[in-house]
Amino acid sequence: MTSKELREILTQTIADRPREGRQYFHLCWWNDRLCCLPTMHTTEKHDIFFMAPDTVLEGGLSERQMELIGERVSDFCSRRRIRLTRARRHPVPASSSSAEKGLQITDFDRARLQTLLGQLDRHDASRRKEAARLQMLLEKAAVVPSREIPQDVVTLNSKVRVKDDRNNRSMIFSLPFPIEAASQGTADEVNVSILSPVGLSLLGRRVGERIHGRMKVDELLYQPEAAGDYHL
Secondary structure, eight states, X not given: OOHHHHHHHHHHHHHTSOOSSXXXXXXXXXXXXXXXXXXXXXXXXXXXXXXXXXXXXXXXXXXXXXXXXXXXXXXXXXXXXXXOOSOOOOOXXXXXXXXXXXXXXXXXXXXHHHHHHHHXXXXXXXXXXXXXXXXXXXXXXXXXXXGGSOTTBOOTTOEEEEEETTTTXXXXXXXXXXXXXXTOOBTTBEEOOTTSHHHHHHTTOBTTOEETTTEEEEEEEEOTTTTTOTTO
């Protein structure tokens, strides 16, 4: 691959980043492809080549920056024996481009999550990360009256079956508030806090959508609103 071809791939990959607000992005290797994604798209360790705020990427990188990124990507591909042919469209990550595709939360859930957001201790580093992820979700999601939310959308206190494409296994997750997530759960069912990466990835998703690129929301076993439990 020539340096010109590599630069075109990098330029297209950066241009194809999801546009759901001003935030930090990084150029990385994710789901077996070169991507430019929000820095908080996953908590899993993966190779990162460059990081910058959206304003810097929008303004265009310098020749030296592109050269350094190219060297890092070339070295990575050489070690892995990967042959880049063209930039690919970014995949859908844990808390990203579903917003423009219809990410929805109920007005009741939004009010409770907004209250929870105000109660988080911003002096704690882990809490700051949780607050940032939750704030991003609240900014992206469309708010729908509880009685009008589609019955295939994951809401708070929903129970959902998720299928992992890697091993074809299924897991059942419940989505309670953090205090409940710590005290409840069964052998067949896992409680995940709404503040966890998995919890934030599930909230607002519809049946059939994917989270973390490899896991699919396979079935919504219980949704409070569909059952008429509007107080949950």
